[in-house]
Amino acid sequence: MTPEEWQRSLRRQFGPSQPFLLKNVGKERVFSDFLVTNPASGRTYRVAIRGEEPGVSFCSCPDFATNLLGTCKHVEFALAAVRRRRGGARALREGIRPAYSSVSLVYGARRRVRLRLADAAPRALRRRASGLVDADGFLREDGLARLGDLVEAARRAGHELRVYDDAARFVAAVLEGEERRRRLDRAFPAGAASPAFDGLLRTPLPGYQREGALFACRAGRAILADEMGLGKTVQAIAAAEIAARWLGVERVLVLCPASLKHQWQDEAERFSPRRVAVVGGGRKAREAAWGAPAFLKVAGYDSVHRDLDLIGRWAPQLVVLDEAQRIKSWSTRVATSVKRIESPLALVLTGTPLENRLEELISIVQFVDQHRLGPTWRVLHDHQVVEEGSTRVVGYRHLDRLGESLSPILLRRRKSEVLAQLPERSVKRLLLPLTDAQRALHDENLEIVAKLVAKWRRYRFLSDADQKRLRVALQAMRMACDDAYLLDGKSRSGRKAGEVDALLGDLLAVDGTKVVVFSQWMRMHELLVERLEASGRGYAFLHGGVPSGDRGALVRRFRTDPGCRVFLSTDAGGTGLNLQAASAVVNVDLPWNPAVLEQRIGRVHRLGQSRPVQVFDLVSEDSIEERMLGLLGFKRALFSGVLDGGDPEVRLGGSRLSRFLEAVGEVAAGAEEPPKEAPPLAATALGGGTVPAGTSASHSAPAPQAGTAAPRPGTDVASLLRAGAALLGQLAAAAEAASRGAPGGGLRVEKDPATGRSVLRLELADAEAFLGALAGLAGGFPA
16 A cells, blocks of 8 residues: 555545534535534535545645645545435446536646536537647646636636636636746846846845845745855845835735844845834734834734734735744644745745754745645655664655755755855864862763663663653753853852953954853853953843843944943844854853854854954863764754755664764763662562663673574573563553453554554553563663
8 A cells, every 4th residue: 555545545534433514505415515614623624525536626624735635534524424415425426417617626746727628518618628738638837827718718608617716726826926937037137137136225235145035036935045144134125125126015024033023123124215113012012013004014923823813914915934943843833823824925034944853844845835845744754764663763865855846945055155255264162171069060960861871771761750850960961061150059160251251351352353152051141241240341141031122222232332342142142133243252052953053153154244253162171062062963964965965865873862862872971880770579560760680791691592582691581581571461461451441451453544554552551560561671682
């Protein structure tokens, strides 16, 4: 069974069993229009039944529009209801034979428009239609533009020709795209070198920015994924101006993080003569802002859900998403709300559309063109590498093909390609020894990490509580690397604050030099502020607690006030802000994510920078910071494989948790492995405490027979047998519960709906006991 057949069968099984409500709103009994309502969600979708074969019927739900299957649970529910009616099943088998002709959209790997002429269609209409369709009845590309003439001919002949809404929208979108490109070709005959760019904005645009603005307008809905620092904001403003002058756009909506709203206002007013308004405040203030006249309105992502009705009333014609990684998680309220905004044109701005998983890129692309990549299940099936015999993702493949499919709507340039004149960037890593107090706190938490990693390596399992302990200990290690004060709030023991003070003394000795200092931790900034105030240095401080309305003023002060020479920021300032007034960046601590680190540096080393940029990374010696520097390659490789023409194959090396723990294991390398203690059997059987791993490594076990699984060297065979007995006891209890129909237990074989593989499903009254027994058994054998 192919993946498509499997997905269809899921919907055919699931749909008819749902408690949906069905209402016939058409004129026919079988081949009619229906409303299908889900009482649980309150949502209603229109279903048009035109036949049984996939692709001929229609549903207005999002799943039908994107799954490429030609069916959905609502269509299958309606079909099942029609079959139960007298004569319904026979009518479906015989097919539709109405007296009217129709134009419908057929959904599949490629959406196509089908013309179906009724037996009663006039001969002259048939002759006219024959020049528009292929042998299968689908409109040719040149036939789309002449569909209107065919509809008019049918009207004059007195013959009913129904054009279904989805087909009409599809044809209109195709024709509008062709007209948009014709207009732009006339206005910009030489592309980026066209005279129309002269005077477009109040600032001249380099060639690559002209190309970016024109690409966005020609595509209609596009992603501009230029590397940070190449001026995506000004390209978006240029695209909006092109859309206004040549495409008739009068209303542009910019959605961005709250911290960037006023920066957008400043730059739009600086580069363009058009009216700009920022939407903010309470409901009444926002209502007034949405109702006020303005060409470009700037709103924060956090207000979209509350203002969907106001946005719909204003009806933006172009929507710009800045820092669009905010919608990379498709199920969040921000993402679902943003995707409900309708507009003919859209432009997504992000330097990091892909950071960790392909699903992030899919979510962003769906806002621009929900049909571009096809359904998520198909993308993941084609590009994920799954471990044999499981659903665990261990890598990605054919990333170059993914990049090719995105090329009509996604444009990405790197600094090295288009900005040869950008000043050089130098990175200097400063290794600082830990103080005794820092070392004690660091190693205390390192011991916790080492124990948990050793536990995971033995049993390949960590409970939720253990995972939380691991995260807390890792964070405490990182905080200890900055200063002991970050953990106890009292002592001042650390070298980083003093090193930053010394660096500032050297850097600020040069007239006009300004410095941006990043740290993730508020308490670290407290130590830096103490030293800045003691030395009388002027500074600005941006963090998550600064109201969004005040953030633009902080940036302006840093840019224009000669006495404000230091800009302190948490990672709230690492996104979107333009801080080219500085020429040095100090990273007091390093983030796990390389994209976050690049975001920080990109605030300074970007278009408009005229001086060489110095970057200083402060790293605590022989610590988690020094060891984590080499663990970021996968994320960079995944990003490069899709967007930068890098390696089309990326291997993850295990599950997300296992990859993380292997990395943590490298970070914790050198810590003394904790002693192995065997708890009482009761603890093993009930899943409490640490499952025994056996005796010391010097204990020798009998050599295994060929073809058999050997116990791990050092395993106490008696403990192993006890763990196996406990596991079998748990399985027996589940099976016995299933046989008597008792709640809280069960054992059955099911089909995994995502993969189609058979899986054994256990419903356990005591999951911890089962996992403890399983961990004890697995821990005795080599991985």
